[in-house]
Amino acid sequence: MTWETVIGLEIHAQLATASKIFSGASTKYGAAPNTQASLVDLGYPGVLPVLNGDAVRMAVKFGLATHCKIAQRSIFARKNYFYPDLPKGYQISQYELPIVHGGHVDVQLPDGSTRHVNIVRAHLEEDAGKSLHEDFAGMSGIDLNRAGTGLLEIVSAPDMRSAQEAGAYMRKIHALVRYLEICDGNLQEGSFRCDANVSVRRVGDTKLGTRTELKNLNSFRFVEKAIEIERDRQIELIEGGGKVTQETRLFDPDREETRPMRSKEEANDYRYFPDPDLLPIAVDDALIERVRATLPELPDAKRERFTNAYSLSAYDADVLTVDKRLADYFEAVVKATKAAPKIAAHWVMGELTGALNRTNVDIDASRVSAATLAALLDKIEAGTISGKIAKEVFEAVWNGEGSVDAVIEKRGLVQISDTGAIDKLVAEVIAANAAQVEQFRAGKQQVLGFLVGQVMKMSKGKANPQQVNEALRKQLGA
Amino acid sequence: MHTRTLAQLSADLRARRVSATELTKHFLDRIARHDATLNAFITVTSEQALAAAAAADKRLGRGDATPLTGLPIAHKDIFCTAGVKTSCASKMLDNFVAPYDATIVERLQNAGVVMLGKTNMDEFAMGSSNETSFYGPVKNPWDHALVPGGSSGGSAAAVAARIAPAATGTDTGGSIRQPAALTGITGIKPTYGRVSRYGMIAFASSLDQAGVLTQTAEDAALLLEAMAGFDERDSTSLDDAVPNYSKLVNEPWERVTIGVPESFFDAGLEADNAKALRVALKELEKLGATLKPIELPHIHLSVPAYYVVAPAEASSNLSRFDGVRFGYRSAAKADDLLSFYMRNRGEGFGPEVKRRILTGAYVLSAGYFDAYYLQAQKVRKLVSDDFTRAFREVDFVAGPTTPAPAFGLGQKTGDPIQMYLNDIYTIGANLAGLPAMSLPCGVVRGLPVGLQLVAPPLHEAQLLKTGHYFQRVTDWHQRVPANYA
Numbered sequence: 002m003t004w005e006t007v008i009g010l011e012i013h014a015q016l017a018t019a020s021k022i023f024s025g026a027s028t029k030y031g032a033a034p035n036t037q038a039s040l041v042d043l044g045y046p047g048v049l050p051v052l053n054g055d056a057v058r059m060a061v062k063f064g065l066a067t068h069c070k071i072a073q074r075s076i077f078a079r080k081n082y083f084y085p086d087l088p089k090g091y092q093i094s095q096y097e098l099p100i101v102h103g104g105h106v107d108v109q110l111p112d113g114s115t116r117h118v119n120i121v122r123a124h125l126e127e128d129a130g131k132s133l134h135e136d137f138a139g140m141s142g143i144d145l146n147r148a149g150t151g152l153l154e155i156v157s158a159p160d161m162r163s164a165q166e167a168g169a170y171m172r173k174i175h176a177l178v179r180y181l182e183i184c185d186g187n188l189q190e191g192s193f194r195c196d197a198n199v200s201v202r203r204v205g206d207t208k209l210g211t212r213t214e215l216k217n218l219n220s221f222r223f224v225e226k227a228i229e230i231e232r233d234r235q236i237e238l239i240e241g242g243g244k245v246t247q248e249t250r251l252f253d254p255d256r257e258e259t260r261p262m263r264s265k266e267e268a269n270d271y272r273y274f275p276d277p278d279l280l281p282i283a284v285d286d287a288l289i290e291r292v293r294a295t296l297p298e299l300p301d302a303k304r305e306r307f308t309n310a311y312s313l314s315a316y317d318a319d320v321l322t323v324d325k326r327l328a329d330y331f332e333a334v335v336k337a338t339k340a341a342p343k344i345a346a347h348w349v350m351g352e353l354t355g356a357l358n359r360t361n362v363d364i365d366a367s368r369v370s371a372a373t374l375a376a377l378l379d380k381i382e383a384g385t386i387s388g389k390i391a392k393e394v395f396e397a398v399w400n401g402e403g404s405v406d407a408v409i410e411k412r413g414l415v416q417i418s419d420t421g422a423i424d425k426l427v428a429e430v431i432a433a434n435a436a437q438v439e440q441f442r443a444g445k446q447q448v449l450g451f452l453v454g455q456v457m458k459m460s461k462g463k464a465n466p467q468q469v470n471e472a473l474r475k476q477l478g479a
Numbered sequence: 480m481h482t483r484t485l486a487q488l489s490a491d492l493r494a495r496r497v498s499a500t501e502l503t504k505h506f507l508d509r510i511a512r513h514d515a516t517l518n519a520f521i522t523v524t525s526e527q528a529l530a531a532a533a534a535a536d537k538r539l540g541r542g543d544a545t546p547l548t549g550l551p552i553a554h555k556d557i558f559c560t561a562g563v564k565t566s567c568a569s570k571m572l573d574n575f576v577a578p579y580d581a582t583i584v585e586r587l588q589n590a591g592v593v594m595l596g597k598t599n600m601d602e603f604a605m606g607s608s609n610e611t612s613f614y615g616p617v618k619n620p621w622d623h624a625l626v627p628g629g630s631s632g633g634s635a636a637a638v639a640a641r642i643a644p645a646a647t648g649t650d651t652g653g654s655i656r657q658p659a660a661l662t663g664i665t666g667i668k669p670t671y672g673r674v675s676r677y678g679m680i681a682f683a684s685s686l687d688q689a690g691v692l693t694q695t696a697e698d699a700a701l702l703l704e705a706m707a708g709f710d711e712r713d714s715t716s717l718d719d720a721v722p723n724y725s726k727l728v729n730e731p732w733e734r735v736t737i738g739v740p741e742s743f744f745d746a747g748l749e750a751d752n753a754k755a756l757r758v759a760l761k762e763l764e765k766l767g768a769t770l771k772p773i774e775l776p777h778i779h780l781s782v783p784a785y786y787v788v789a790p791a792e793a794s795s796n797l798s799r800f801d802g803v804r805f806g807y808r809s810a811a812k813a814d815d816l817l818s819f820y821m822r823n824r825g826e827g828f829g830p831e832v833k834r835r836i837l838t839g840a841y842v843l844s845a846g847y848f849d850a851y852y853l854q855a856q857k858v859r860k861l862v863s864d865d866f867t868r869a870f871r872e873v874d875f876v877a878g879p880t881t882p883a884p885a886f887g888l889g890q891k892t893g894d895p896i897q898m899y900l901n902d903i904y905t906i907g908a909n910l911a912g913l914p915a916m917s918l919p920c921g922v923v924r925g926l927p928v929g930l931q932l933v934a935p936p937l938h939e940a941q942l943l944k945t946g947h948y949f950q951r952v953t954d955w956h957q958r959v960p961a962n963y964a
Binding site for chain 2: 047049083090278
């Protein structure tokens with residue numbers, strides 16, 4: 002019996018507004034506890050929420066980028082429950098009439114196929130504060146700095162069929178909100194969070210199975226891992242004659258398991274009703290057009306353009322456009338170098354990304370600028386150094402040993418292109434490898450590669466491989 | 480001096496016939512003399528009042544005073560006042576000192592008004608008799624065995640007993656008009672959104688509106704002018720210029736048509752009260768108003784609709800009182816979070832507040848929401864439409880403010896339904912968001928009763944003017960209870 006996994010994601014993207022969604026307090030991360038909470042955020046008696054217009058514009062921007070319908074009139078509702086980090090005893094959210102609904106994104110999968118994922122809705126709401134259970138022996142600490150920060154909750158349809166698809170969708174939304182500059186996408190700081198609804202059914206079934214909701218999925222890897230674990234748990238349960246219970250489960254990455262949340266953490270009746278303190282959000286065509294004018298080139302369009310304009314493979318274009326800043330870096334290199342875009346792409350995705358990851362440095366702070374990389378590629382293009390030597394130069398520049406020219410000069414890495422010198426090296430190698438030369442002459446073409454390697458070795462990698470190749474063939478009379 | 484109106488005192492201050500300090504001392508003395516009996520004040524801010532009066536006197540001397548500079552008034556204890564206890568008459572907030580001023584407090588203060596103190600009220604404004612206060616009931620100055628009405632009972636009693644020349648109040652279902660009627664003073668609830676709700680502790684956000692309790696309509700015009708207007712801190716406040724009410728009330732009379740719903744005179748209204756009302760309507764007719772019988776077909780549904788919508792909003796609004804960040808926290812050690820909440824809220828709230836929170840939570844809960852909350856919202860729309868239709872033909876809707884004069888302390892506390900029916904004539908204006916005013920219009924069994932006028936949205940000026948003209952030809956508003964003359 003084969004099983005199909007059905008997944009829908011609820012993504013919470015913290016909006017990159019300077020102040021909170023209903024108060025003037027700053028949203029900057031990392032301040033001392035409770036120093037960025039105004040009386041409104043603290044839920045003091047008599048205070049009232051006032052909607053931040055930037056949050057509305059950001060929601061509209063997301064809606065436009067995902068082919069959603071933008072509601073001309075949407076309303077805020079109160080979601081009522083008690084928790085110490087929820088100062089008012091209710092969260093201002095949207096319930097029946099969200100600001101955007103009914104859109105989709107097309108997610109590229111590693112096998113080259115595309116998954117069409119519908120976006121049911123995206124609504125505005127406020128974040129809660131944080132409860133800190135460690136460091137306060139026998140007590141809980143409450144930090145309300147985050148309370149009232151604007152969130153966009155993006156709800157997908159149950160359109161994904163594997164953990165990998167869910168991961169790819171999450172990455173796609175992550176890239177999108179960063180392109181749109183509506184969310185900084187910082188997963189460690191909790192700016193981008195995800196819950197997953199997971200169910201399984203037998204292949205061919207049209208009815209959805211009972212789902213569980215997985216919480217605490219704060220990385221792409223966790224989303225995929227948690228879904229796989231939950232899928233296996235559900236299948237095992239059903240095959241063993243059991244039934245899946247609809248419940249909220251917590252993913253524990255250390256123990257690699259999901260377990261039900263304590264019933265206290267799960268309120269069952271939120272008593273939603275329209276918030277009488279806030280007027281309906283009105284979005285007219287003029288506002289929509291103003292927001293549309295601020296839309297950047299989106300990942301899909303950019304990928305399309307990269308494949309066409311730069312003759313990149315779909316895969317390369319995809320990797321380069323996930324992060325707008327990476328794409329911008331790549332284009333800056335292409336503009337500045339004589340080397341082919343394909344080579345530039347190869348270097349950005351290889352050496353550069355590798356170095357960034359290895360040293361945990363952000364692309365904005367890259368120690369090799371786009372101009373420097375372009376200069377390096379020009380050296381290869383001009384035949385001054387080989388590709389292999391260029392990697393050594395890149396490494397040295399990255400480590401602060403100076404400019405591309407300075408490193409080549411200092412380390413004496415200029416490629417040997419002098420025909421005389423190469424001929425001499427080739428002659429030496431032919432003399433020293435009589436057996437191999439014999440094999441080559443007998444028709445074994447592959448041996449040429451070995452001989453080239455010997456010459457390169459003797460030149461400490463500096464000989465121009467093209468010339469070595471030609472010289473060898475000439476001297477061997479091939 | 481204490482029987483003079485705000486308008487008269489304003490003239491006295493500007494003519495330097497009296498100083499703000501003398502005036503303030505006079506009223507503080509009266510509070511000291513009478514409030515042990517009346518219990519109209521929760522907090523008397525003598526020190527701040529004298530400091531504010533001294534500042535007002537300087538301002539009057541400099542010549543940059545407003546018509547309100549130096550006038551002492553009292554604030555209902557539902558408005559946040561920076562550095563002063565703001566209790567909402569609840570044990571829950573007995574220890575709460577507000578860190579900021581409500582918009583109306585700030586505006587009046589900027590105009591130079593002197594705050595005498597914070598007045599008693601029903602707990603969280605939930606009540607019609609001022610008996611639900613944590614600080615004990617307020618006595619009606621006309622008869623200390625009677626209630627002053629509620630929830631702005633302290634404000635009403637203070638003005639009626641002339642221990643404050645005027646006071647602010649709030650009105651969610653009649654909480655300004657009903658106590659004004661039962662104590663023989665003037666009370667106006669403006670259009671929803673006319674006055675900012677910022678800093679006013681919320682009971683039912685879609686119905687709450689701040690207003691004033693004064694001796695006269697002219698005084699109400701004077702105060703309202705300074706309080707009203709758009710406030711960027713309240714999204715529901717109306718962005719509409721504030722007319723010069725105090726000037727407009729003295730403009731020439733224009734012919735008006737007053738609609739009188741005959742259903743208001745049915746068995747629910749005490750006979751003598753009805754008689755007094757007919758006489759008052761005759762006075763308006765003599766002034767040149769045309770009376771016209773009208774119908775408000777759904778008005779009888781106001782009370783049930785109100786007792787769904789108001790508790791629903793209250794149940795949510797009062798969730799913030801959890802003992803975590805401010806307010807009452809039980810001394811008993813809680814074993815877990817739930818018992819922590821239950822102790823704080825169970826001990827901090829009084830029985831009427833609990834009743835409304837429970838009612839509200841019930842009508843919002845899954846499975847009941849449609850039958851109660853949504854249904855009540857539909858009724859609300861019908862009531863509102865009734866008024867809209869009526870205002871196509873008439874300028875005001877007139878009727879009684881209450882079914883009868885003030886009732887006895889303790890008389891209705893055991894029967895919430897009887898208590899709720901006190902607001903039967905006033906609730907409609909809240910559901911429809913309309914401005915409404917109660918004017919003293921007669922005496923029944925030696926007790927004052929009120930005439931209520933309801934107007935279309937933002938017609939406060941017309942309402943106040945009609946009240947002012949009525950008070951030019953009647954003297955009910957000048958009557959002072961014997962012990963306080």
